[in-house]
Amino acid sequence: MSLRDLLSARLGAAFATLAGEPVDPLIQRSAHADFQANGALPLARKVQRPAREVAGEVLAAAELTGLATGEVSGPGFINLTVLPDALDRMVAAMAVDERLGVPMTQDPEPVIVDYSGPNVAKEMHVGHLRSTIIGDCLVRVLRFAGHDVTGISHTGDWGTPFGMLLERLVEIGEAAAAHELSVGDLDGFYKAARLRFDSDPAFADRARRRVVLLQGGDAETLRLWRVLVAESQRYFMAVNEKLGVLLTEADYMGESFYNDRLAEVVHELDGLGLLRPSDGAQCVFPAGFTGRDGGPFPMIVRKRDGGFGYSATDLAAIRYRIKELKGSLILYVVGAPQSRHLRMVFAVAGEAGWLRWPVRAQHVAFGSILGEDGRMLKSRAGRAVKLSELLDEAVSRAAALVAEKSPQLDPQERAEIARAVGVGAVKYADLSTDMVKDYVFDLDRMLAFTGDTAGYLQYTHARVCSILRKAGGFTGTPSIVDPAERALALELLAFPDAVQEVADEFQPHKLTGHLRGLAVAFTAFWDACPVLRASPPVRESRLVLCDLTARTLRHGLDLLGIHAPQRM
RNA sequence: GCGCUCGUAGCUCAGUUGGAUAGAGCAGCGGACUUCUAAUCCUCAGGUCGCAGGUUCGAGUCCUGCCGGGCGCACCA
Numbered sequence: 001m002s003l004r005d006l007l008s009a010r011l012g013a014a015f016a017t018l019a020g021e022p023v024d025p026l027i028q029r030s031a032h033a034d035f036q037a038n039g040a041l042p043l044a045r046k047v048q049r050p051a052r053e054v055a056g057e058v059l060a061a062a063e064l065t066g067l068a069t070g071e072v073s074g075p076g077f078i079n080l081t082v083l084p085d086a087l088d089r090m091v092a093a094m095a096v097d098e099r100l101g102v103p104m105t106q107d108p109e110p111v112i113v114d115y116s117g118p119n120v121a122k123e124m125h126v127g128h129l130r131s132t133i134i135g136d137c138l139v140r141v142l143r144f145a146g147h148d149v150t151g152i153s154h155t156g157d158w159g160t161p162f163g164m165l166l167e168r169l170v171e172i173g174e175a176a177a178a179h180e181l182s183v184g185d186l187d188g189f190y191k192a193a194r195l196r197f198d199s200d201p202a203f204a205d206r207a208r209r210r211v212v213l214l215q216g217g218d219a220e221t222l223r224l225w226r227v228l229v230a231e232s233q234r235y236f237m238a239v240n241e242k243l244g245v246l247l248t249e250a251d252y253m254g255e256s257f258y259n260d261r262l263a264e265v266v267h268e269l270d271g272l273g274l275l276r277p278s279d280g281a282q283c284v285f286p287a288g289f290t291g292r293d294g295g296p297f298p299m300i301v302r303k304r305d306g307g308f309g310y311s312a313t314d315l316a317a318i319r320y321r322i323k324e325l326k327g328s329l330i331l332y333v334v335g336a337p338q339s340r341h342l343r344m345v346f347a348v349a350g351e352a353g354w355l356r357w358p359v360r361a362q363h364v365a366f367g368s369i370l371g372e373d374g375r376m377l378k379s380r381a382g383r384a385v386k387l388s389e390l391l392d393e394a395v396s397r398a399a400a401l402v403a404e405k406s407p408q409l410d411p412q413e414r415a416e417i418a419r420a421v422g423v424g425a426v427k428y429a430d431l432s433t434d435m436v437k438d439y440v441f442d443l444d445r446m447l448a449f450t451g452d453t454a455g456y457l458q459y460t461h462a463r464v465c466s467i468l469r470k471a472g473g474f475t476g477t478p479s480i481v482d483p484a485e486r487a488l489a490l491e492l493l494a495f496p497d498a499v500q501e502v503a504d505e506f507q508p509h510k511l512t513g514h515l516r517g518l519a520v521a522f523t524a525f526w527d528a529c530p531v532l533r534a535s536p537p538v539r540e541s542r543l544v545l546c547d548l549t550a551r552t553l554r555h556g557l558d559l560l561g562i563h564a565p566q567r568m
Numbered sequence: 569g570c571g572c573u574c575g576u577a578g579c580u581c582a583g584u585u586g587g588a589u590a591g592a593g594c595a596g597c598g599g600a601c602u603u604c605u606a607a608u609c610c611u612c613a614g615g616u617c618g619c620a621g622g623u624u625c626g627a628g629u630c631c632u633g634c635c636g637g638g639c640g641c642a643c644c645a
Contacts, residue, residue: 024585026585026587028584030588031588032588036588038586041586041587041625042586042587045624045625051625073588074587074588075587075588075626076587077588156645158645159644160644161644161645255645278642278643279642279643280643281642281643283642289571290570290571290641291570291641291642292569292642293569293641294570297641297642300642300643302643303643304643307643309645310644311643313645335639336573336640337572337638337639339640340571340572340641341640341645343572365573367574367638367639368638368639402607405605405607406605406607432581432582433582437573437581438573438574438637438639440580445579445580448594450593450594450608451580451592451593451594452581452592452594453593453607455607456608458607459607460607460608462605463604463605463608466604466605467604467605470604501584505584509581509582510584513582513583513592516593520592523608524609526604526608527608530603530604532604533603546604567605568607
């Protein structure tokens with residue numbers, strides 16, 4: 001149990017006694033003490049009594065012996081100061097805990113995280129960056145919290161564009177196409193296919209016929225299609241490797257996977273009486289959605305021409321994830337513009353009876369990537385920044401910085417550091433802000449390794465490691481005395497709360513914010529408290545704090561998918 | 569037109585079911601390396617929290633109405 005949870009439990013019991021029902025003591029960090037409890041104020045209003053009086057009675061009833069002292073302050077806050085012994089004890093406990101105080105969840109459940117989802121034969125652009133990075137972070141955090149997490153990359157590997165893509169493949173030959181795709185010139189391939197489709201009616205005809213062949217299961221067409229998919233996937237994995245995310249080949253489940261389930265889904269919806277013909281299409285009209293004209297808004301599961309749209313695929317996917325994968329919490333790490341579409345998917349899945357409490361589906365939405373002009377950066381609207389090029393650029397800039405700052409390190413280690421710092425910078429820039437907001441894409445800011453960046457955290461970690469390396473070893477117990485030690489200890493003990501918040505709310509920036517605070521507290525400690533030069537008992541105590549800081553930073557960064565080098 | 573979303577310091581952003589004096593970073597001023605990594609730290613300055621009402625002991629946070637930006641609104645995904 002974290003320090004905050006412990007205080008919350010103790011005060012909560014006192015609140016409950018007084019109120020006769022459970023009351024959240026509303027514990028938070030405070031500028032006026034170590035923590036403050038705000039719970040007395042809302043309770044006072046409820047029972048129509050002066051808040052300071054209520055706070056006083058809660059404080060009197062609270063069992064805080066050996067843990068903290070408290071006092072009523074202001075309009076009815078309870079300020080809490082942790083006792084030195086308690087702090088020592090909790091830091092010591094955290095120091096011997098592999099999990100750094102982060103509890104395993106009491107209710108482990110099967111969680112499915114849908115993220116990344118690039119399109120076959122299309123470049124992974126910065127738009128895929130957020131989904132991949134955020135999703136990867138959530139997978140790591142939820143897994144660490146004790147859930148059974150399955151990551152799925154829902155790739156676009158089916159649909160009408162494949163007619164022209166396959167014809168392009170035939171046109172230039174498999175070998176040439178495979179080469180083009182494997183070196184990562186996917187946009188070039190896609191654009192060439194599009195150009196041929198738009199400019200040559202004969203090609204367009206062939207492309208349309210090819211779609212029919214593909215959907216009809218023509219063996220040769222399927223073979224060619226598999227070439228396209230395999231080559232693209234090889235490229236995705238190369239980007240994943242560069243990014244350092246957990247996705248494996250097995251996590252790729254394309255839209256095509258659901259092909260033979262689509263008819264079944266439509267049939268089931270029809271059987272439930274949810275399906276209605278409209279303008280020749282088969283539609284579900286979930287309650288609460290209206291179109292431009294104010295009338296009911298359809299989710300088209302079967303198009304007028306008999307084909308299935310992406311709505312059908314998404315319905316088949318959510319059904320599969322619930323009924324066959326037995327997912328209990330299903331997260332969609334998808335851009336905010338898809339918000340309504342996903343709400344409709346969830347609504348239809350609910351009306352169909354698939355999505356029922358305790359099974360939940362949630363859209364973990366993130367904002368768009370904007371260009372310098374503040375407009376949305378789209379792949380087909382001109383020059384999209386290629387993800388792999390962006391990463392290469394970040395790494396090479398980091399390499400220049402490492403070469404300048406640490407020429408004494410050998411080239412191989414410098415290269416590893418550059419990779420960790422460069423890729424980390426890009427990831428951190430993405431994870432450290434509230435993800436629902438749009439995001440102005442600015443290479444320079446991402447790669448500035450000062451301030452609130454991955455580089456700052458990595459550098460702090462490397463500095464701690466330097467002390468630990470020079471110390472050799474230590475065998476002490478913590479004894480927290482100096483204010484800087486105390487501030488650092490409180491930050492360390494808050495790590496489990498930050499991890500818990502991300503696991504509950506799916507907002508990685510809560511963790512980056514905490515790690516940043518920890519790093520700041522450590523540098524203040526670094527300046528104020530010599531470690532190696534201190535006399536033995538103090539030295540050992542401070543080494544415990546250093547070791548814990550290094551492990552916490554390393555583990556925290558790892559949960560973000562960011563590597564923390566020992567040296568920089 | 570309807571819906572979703574965002575609006576906080578010059579810039580980029582935090583701000584935890586409504587809590588004490590709205591906080592960081594960058595940029596700017598001025599300081600600190602014979603001392604465990606200065607990719608650092610300290611100081612100063614910088615605000616009508618888009619606007620106007622409302623709810624109450626208390627509103628950046630909740631409600632209503634405006635203003636402004638973005639996105640979405642039937643067979644592309």
